[in-house]
Amino acid sequence: MKTLTVNIVTPDGPVYDSQVDMIIAKTASGEIGILPGHIPTVAPLVIGAVKLKKDGKSEYVAVNGGFVEVRPEKVSILTQSAEVASNIDVARAKESMKRAEQRLQGKADATDFNRAELSLKRAMNRINVYEGNI
Amino acid sequence: MASLRDIKGKITSTKKTSQITKAMQMVSASKLNRAEENAKAYVPYMTKIQEVVGAIATGTSDGAHPMLTSRPVKKTAYLVITADRGLAGAYNSNIIRAASNAIAERHSSKDEYVIFAIGRMGRDFFVKRGSNVIGDVIGLPDQPAFSDIKEIARRAVGMFTDGTYDELYMYYNHFVSAISSEVTEKKVLPLTDLAVETGTTASYEFDPSAEAILEVLLPQYAESLIFGALLDGKASEHAMRMSAMKSATDNATDLIGNLTLVYNRARQAAITQEITEIVGGAAALE
Numbered sequence: 408m409k410t411l412t413v414n415i416v417t418p419d420g421p422v423y424d425s426q427v428d429m430i431i432a433k434t435a436s437g438e439i440g441i442l443p444g445h446i447p448t449v450a451p452l453v454i455g456a457v458k459l460k461k462d463g464k465s466e467y468v469a470v471n472g473g474f475v476e477v478r479p480e481k482v483s484i485l486t487q488s489a490e491v492a493s494n495i496d497v498a499r500a501k502e503s504m505k506r507a508e509q510r511l512q513g514k515a516d517a518t519d520f521n522r523a524e525l526s527l528k529r530a531m532n533r534i535n536v537y538e539g540n541i
Numbered sequence: 542m543a544s545l546r547d548i549k550g551k552i553t554s555t556k557k558t559s560q561i562t563k564a565m566q567m568v569s570a571s572k573l574n575r576a577e578e579n580a581k582a583y584v585p586y587m588t589k590i591q592e593v594v595g596a597i598a599t600g601t602s603d604g605a606h607p608m609l610t611s612r613p614v615k616k617t618a619y620l621v622i623t624a625d626r627g628l629a630g631a632y633n634s635n636i637i638r639a640a641s642n643a644i645a646e647r648h649s650s651k652d653e654y655v656i657f658a659i660g661r662m663g664r665d666f667f668v669k670r671g672s673n674v675i676g677d678v679i680g681l682p683d684q685p686a687f688s689d690i691k692e693i694a695r696r697a698v699g700m701f702t703d704g705t706y707d708e709l710y711m712y713y714n715h716f717v718s719a720i721s722s723e724v725t726e727k728k729v730l731p732l733t734d735l736a737v738e739t740g741t742t743a744s745y746e747f748d749p750s751a752e753a754i755l756e757v758l759l760p761q762y763a764e765s766l767i768f769g770a771l772l773d774g775k776a777s778e779h780a781m782r783m784s785a786m787k788s789a790t791d792n793a794t795d796l797i798g799n800l801t802l803v804y805n806r807a808r809q810a811a812i813t814q815e816i817t818e819i820v821g822g823a824a825a826l827e
Binding site for chain 2: 414416417418419420421434435436439446447448449450451472473474476483485487488
């Protein structure tokens with residue numbers, strides 16, 4: 408069976424680099440599944456999990472936005488931060504979730520509100536990926 | 542002439558100073574190694590993003606995204622990347638001089654520009670001069686992660702988008718090698734010089750549209766340009782600090798050599814004088 412090379416790179420270095428059978432990612436316009444031989448595509452990603460299927464098993468990577476570049480043999484995901492499930496610092500994520508929730512409760516102007524909402528989304532995404540409930 | 546004890550004291554203190562500078566040199570050398578590794582880890586991200594930005598931005602020539610188009614300049618922003626501490630030779634002063642010269646040349650009033658400062662030395666300089674410093678980050682670790690400057694990068698890019706200023710320049714030291722670096726001025730925004738050398742420009746499908754992707758991509762690209770400059774600057778900071786400390790150690794060694802010579806001469810003179818006195822005393826008794 409054909410496989411795809413997946414590269415997940417962040418400014419702090421590559422996070423994931425391997426051969427997989429299928430990729431499922433959340434883009435701005437919905438989920439897409441990418442199989443080998445996909446037409447060259449670029450799509451922005453939302454904060455969410457990227458599912459990488461390999462030999463019948465699935466791996467999850469939490470990504471914070473960015474975009475995916477698809478070529479027939481190779482997929483690159485460029486994002487400002489990404490973590491493989493096993494590398495997630497879940498205690499930190501829980502703490503930042505709590506902080507973001509508190510900030511959302513309090514009165515704040517629109518930019519602060521947006522920022523808190525984004526940070527809440529990121530934290531929840533990390534926790535979900537870590538616990539594997541996607 | 543200084544007394545023997547004075548010279549001895551000077552030698553001891555110079556030796557101690559040279560021990561410190563030597564240690565600082567070695568610390569910087571190891572930090573430089575790490576900084577170079579970081580810069581290397583960052584390269585794949587940058588090449589990739591450049592490739593895609595180039596492919597999309599050239600493919601959609603009609604789509605004049607606000608970040609790609611120059612507009613009449615009413616206000617300019619300068620992002621100055623310096624170190625938090627001195628003792629790095631001319632590292633900080635070179636950047637600050639280049640930035641403040643450029644500002645003095647281009648602007649006649651303080652309302653025409655704003656400053657973002659990364660690093661304490663640059664911030665203090667511009668705050669003291671009464672410039673309008675609207676954002677700063679200090680106390681960055683020696684191996685900065687992207688999250689450390691995400692906030693300021695986002696703000697710098699966001700304020701361009703919402704029209705607070707019409708140009709964003711960046712000043713930092715570009716790392717050439719362990720012994721040389723050069724102050725670099727880079728225009729971050731608007732993105733006018735997109736590298737269009739991607740030979741393998743595949744014709745992409747855009748989902749949902751090229752414009753929507755540029756919306757996500759260009760801010761991310763501009764922010765990563767800033768981060769790249771920071772990594773570059775950190776590497777050259779460590780390199781400059783290393784060579785500054787190396788020359789300090791060398792100077793201290795020279796100084797110790799000279800002082801030892803003076804010390805021995807003075808000691809010899811004292812002995813000679815003592816002998817003359819004894820001989821003179823003995824001759825007087827006869």
